[in-house]
Amino acid sequence: MHKVFIAWIALFFISCAYPGSSISNIRFFDSYGKQYFLEDGANEIKENYGLQKAPKTVVIVASDPNSKRLESQLKIVSEIDPEKYRYIYIVGNSKKADKSGYYILPRDSEKLLGGEEFRVIVIGRGGKLLKNSVAILSKDEIIRYLMR
Numbered sequence: 001m002h003k004v005f006i007a008w009i010a011l012f013f014i015s016c017a018y019p020g021s022s023i024s025n026i027r028f029f030d031s032y033g034k035q036y037f038l039e040d041g042a043n044e045i046k047e048n049y050g051l052q053k054a055p056k057t058v059v060i061v062a063s064d065p066n067s068k069r070l071e072s073q074l075k076i077v078s079e080i081d082p083e084k085y086r087y088i089y090i091v092g093n094s095k096k097a098d099k100s101g102y103y104i105l106p107r108d109s110e111k112l113l114g115g116e117e118f119r120v121i122v123i124g125r126g127g128k129l130l131k132n133s134v135a136i137l138s139k140d141e142i143i144r145y146l147m148r
Contacts, residue, residue, distance in 0.1 A: 023059075023123060026108045028090045031101055038090075039127035045088065053086060056130075056146050059121040061092040061109045069118040073136050080139060085146040124148060 023038040030036070036044055042054040058077060062070035070093065077089050092104030094113060104112070113119055122131040122145040130145045131137070137145075 023112075023121065023127065023129065026104065026112060028059075028092075028102055028104045028108075029097075029099070031099060031103075033099075038123060042088070042123070042125065042127075051086075054125050055082075056085075056087040056125060057121075057123040058087055058089040058142060058146075059092070059104070059112065059119075059123065060089065061094075061104060061112045061119050061121075063094045063110075063113055063117045065093040065095050065098065067093070067118060069136055073118075073120060076136070076139050077142065080142060080146070085143060087146050122146070 026038045028036050028038060028041060038057065038059065042057055045051070046054040060070060060073050060077065064070070070091075074091065080087075082088065088102055090102040090104055091098055092106070092109035092112065094106045094110045097103050097105050112121065116134045118134060118136075120131070120133045120135075120137050121129065122137075122142065124130045124145075130148060131141075
């Protein structure tokens, strides 16, 4: 039993170190090309736009810009009012940067993907990782994390 517990603990720490679980040193940009970092960019946006609180962040990355999961997740996110829930969303893929809003460069998108084809990350204030999923998140799930 003791060996099983130790093996479980080791798996837990390995999964925490999985490439897709870290947001450290991952850059994102606004449509004007201004650079931010995932772990503290929301605080800078708060200051730049005179917001009372830093927005939370939803990051959506895919290996293919034509991914059906990416398309579905973007449709879901577009149904959530960013002003009401005080969040921004950032899109990335490992092929080409979509510079129409907040975006992540392909190299950093690959780091976030960690070998997966798709990932959604919800980041709270202060850079706290709230959710890291390789599955599409429903509107209700995203709102639940944004309300934390």
